[in-house]
Amino acid sequence: MGDEVDGVPGIQHVAPGFGRKTALKLLKKHGSLENLLNAAAVRTVGRQYAQNALTKYADFLRRNYEILSLRRDVDVQLEEEWLFDRDSRNDSVVLSNFFKLLGETQKLTNQNTSHSSDG
Numbered sequence: 001m002g003d004e005v006d007g008v009p010g011i012q013h014v015a016p017g018f019g020r021k022t023a024l025k026l027l028k029k030h031g032s033l034e035n036l037l038n039a040a041a042v043r044t045v046g047r048q049y050a051q052n053a054l055t056k057y058a059d060f061l062r063r064n065y066e067i068l069s070l071r072r073d074v075d076v077q078l079e080e081e082w083l084f085d086r087d088s089r090n091d092s093v094v095l096s097n098f099f100k101l102l103g104e105t106q107k108l109t110n111q112n113t114s115h116s117s118d119g
Contacts, residue, residue: 008064015053022050033065 012019026045030036039045040054054061 006068008067010064011053011057011061014057014060015049017049018053026050026054033061037061 010020011023026036027033030039036045037054037058040051040058043051045051045054
């Protein structure tokens, strides 16, 4: 489990040779992450490297799954007028500023990454 866009590394980052294709194939076969990890724990996954990686990184995978899961048990109080009675004239300005900020953040991230690989 991972999502590079959200900065959550997948198993391929901690277990070389265990890539996206293998993960998808195993998840489809077992139906869920928990079923897959249970199968790995009793050594019924198949290839040895996959069993070893899944067993070794089970907590890592569970944590990532929890991070990436949408909570459905949150009670959200929405007022209907919030959805309809709002001034949307400044939306483009707000979005523009937000994307500028994201661009600056991306530049800083790229700068930090290039500095850390120099040394």
